Amino acid sequence: MKRVFSGVQPTGNLHIGNYLGALKQFVELQDDHECIYCVVDMHAITLPQDPKELRSHILDIAALYLAVGVDPSKSIIFVQSEVPAHTELSWILTCSSYMGELQRMTQFKDKSKGRENSSIPTGIFTYPVLMAADILLYDTDIVPVGNDQKQHIELARDLAIRVNNRFDKKIFQVPEGRFLKEGARIMSLDDPTSKMSKSAENEFSRISLLDTDAKIKKAIMRATTDSDAMVKFDVENKPGISNLLSIYSVFSGKSIETLEKEYEGRGYGDFKKDLVEVTIDAISPIRSRFEEIRQSEELLKVLDEGAEKANAIAEKVLKRTYDAFGMGRKRK
Ligand code: AQP
Numbered sequence: 001m002k003r004v005f006s007g008v009q010p011t012g013n014l015h016i017g018n019y020l021g022a023l024k025q026f027v028e029l030q031d032d033h034e035c036i037y038c039v040v041d042m043h044a045i046t047l048p049q050d051p052k053e054l055r056s057h058i059l060d061i062a063a064l065y066l067a068v069g070v071d072p073s074k075s076i077i078f079v080q081s082e083v084p085a086h087t088e089l090s091w092i093l094t095c096s097s098y099m100g101e102l103q104r105m106t107q108f109k110d111k112s113k114g115r116e117n118s119s120i121p122t123g124i125f126t127y128p129v130l131m132a133a134d135i136l137l138y139d140t141d142i143v144p145v146g147n148d149q150k151q152h153i154e155l156a157r158d159l160a161i162r163v164n165n166r167f168d169k170k171i172f173q174v175p176e177g178r179f180l181k182e183g184a185r186i187m188s189l190d191d192p193t194s195k196m197s198k199s200a201e202n203e204f205s206r207i208s209l210l211d212t213d214a215k216i217k218k219a220i221m222r223a224t225t226d227s228d229a230m231v232k233f234d235v236e237n238k239p240g241i242s243n244l245l246s247i248y249s250v251f252s253g254k255s256i257e258t259l260e261k262e263y264e265g266r267g268y269g270d271f272k273k274d275l276v277e278v279t280i281d282a283i284s285p286i287r288s289r290f291e292e293i294r295q296s297e298e299l300l301k302v303l304d305e306g307a308e309k310a311n312a313i314a315e316k317v318l319k320r321t322y323d324a325f326g327m328g329r330k331r332k
Contacts (some may be wrong), residue, residue, distance in 0.1 A: 004029050005175075007038035007080065007131075010057035011049070012198035014064050015206040016279070019286075020250050021146025021181030027069040029144060029178075035075035036310060037065055042080050042087065042130060046123035046169050047111075047199075060290075063299055064209060067290040078306030080134065085314035089127075089133035092321055093159050096166075097129050101158070107153055121150040132156035137314045139173040148183040148195055153177035167214070167324045172317075183250045189223040192239035207279060209286050216283065217276045229272050231263035241268065248275050251282040 006022060008014065014023070026037055039061045044054060058079055065077055081085050102108065105128055112120040128151075135143055135156045143153055153175065160172035164257045186196045188205040196206045204219045211219070225240040233256045235242045248271075249256050293299055322328055 001032065001034045002141040003139060003173075004144060004178075005038070005135050005138045006031045006144050007040035007043070007134060008061055009040050009044045009198075010054060010061045011044050011047075012057065013060060013208040013210045015186075015196050015198060015208050016247065016283070017146065017183075017186035017196035017206070018198070019068065019209060020186055020247075021148075021180065022144060023065070023068045023070075024183065024250075025144035025178060025180060026065070026075070029113055029142070030071060030074040035070075035074055036140075036313075037067075037070060037077050037312070038080050038134065038281040039078070040080045040134065042133075043127055046121060046127050059294065059299065060210075062303055063290050063294040064286070066293045066299070066302070067286050068209075072302040072306070076306045076309045077302055078310040079116045079303055082303075083137075083309040083310045083314050085137055085311070086130065086319040089137050089314075089318055089321060090130040092325060092327075093099040093133050093136070093163075094126060094129050096159055096163055097155075101155060102126065102128060105155070107148065107152070128152045128155050129159070132159045135175050136160055136172045137317050138310075139313075139317060140175045140316075141173060142178050143175050144178040146186075146195075147179055150177060150179070163321075163324070169324075171321055171324050182246060185248060187239065189219055189243075192224055192243045201252070209283055209289060211283070211287075213280050213284065216279055218270050220276050220279065222270070225268050229267045231266070231268065232260055232284065241271075244272070244275055248278060251278045 006026060008018060008022065026035065029035055039058050039161065041054065041058055042059075051136060062077060062079070065070065070077060101126055108125055108128070111124050131152050132155055136159070143156075157174050160174045163171050188194050188196050188200060190202050190205040191208070198206070200206060204222060207216055207219050223244060225244070226238050231241060231243050231245070232238060233242045245256050245259055248254070248259055321332070
């Protein structure tokens with residue numbers, strides 16, 4: 001069975017972009033793959049987090065994994081900081097990476113925009129290497145993620161190949177990214193030229209999986225569209241309605257062409273009203289399951305067992321790497 005690894009940062013509640021780009025794939029893959037899903041709290045602290053909120057978000061994300069359908073009897077679910085090998089391997093890979101390749105990462109450019117070099121947190125610069133360590137530590141074959149992670153997956157592949165070539169043997173499995181055709185990049189509702197994000201200031205720029213029906217309605221009804229009122233998919237000229245069409249299509253299972261025909265000559269009002277309904281239908285069962293799971297002792301048990309299993313796999317790959325680099329004394 002091929003092995004799958006992916007993670008989500010506990011930086012806030014998951015939005016429909018996280019769900020449609022990544023989590024939906026997590027569920028689809030678990031029946032015929034060996035899946036490992038992580039709550040990547042080491043990544044979250046690349047920007048300052050309130051400690052109490054961070055602790056709470058870690059459990060929220062784990063509960064959301066279960067609420068969307070990740071099944072702990074099929075998949076390993078764990079918290080990144082509970083497996084120390086992530087940071088250990090990250091250091092080794094940092095010593096195998098170059099400033100130039102990290103400077104080219106568009107997420108680094110976005111997150112450091114407008115800041116002087118002297119005030120850019122180093123973690124924002126080096127976290128793609130930590131992400132490479134996350135992936136390589138589990139001999140991962142497939143990484144299901146949204147489109148925004150393409151460049152980071154490329155870096156993980158480059159580092160794996162570089163280390164393998166250096167020692168002329170297979171230390172790391174070279175992973176492949178897995179991106180969906182629809183939903184791989186859901187855009188912000190108030191600025192459809194940038195991606196929907198958990199940490200964007202305007203809460204109406206996103207739909208979170210835990211939003212109330214009223215909030216979902218408000219966010220969709222005020223979503224930015226253009227003035228010609230034609231429901232047509234054209235990302236370049238009509239990014240707002242194109243984004244809403246993508247969301248409608250993945251939640252309803254109808255193709256974009258079918259939706260364009262259905263709403264021909266009917267304007268945006270009708271379309272948005274129906275999209276509200278379709279979105280609430282898709283999200284509200286997740287919300288109710290979440291409430292139940294988040295309160296349960298079972299969640300903590302799942303994470304304890306997950307950390308134990310993840311540690312066992314990670315230790316082996318770390319040992320193999322230490323041996324190749326000649327680190328420490330020979331471990332048994
Ligand atoms: N807008 C999106 N459309 C499709 N997929 C998305 N993902 C994120 N945004 C979209 C995918 O969700 C997974 C988890 O992302 P993450 O939390 O680890 O980090 P992120 O990509 O930085 O997500 P956010 O929401 O933008 O968080 P913040 O605001 O904290 O930076 C990944 O697979 C990602 O591709």
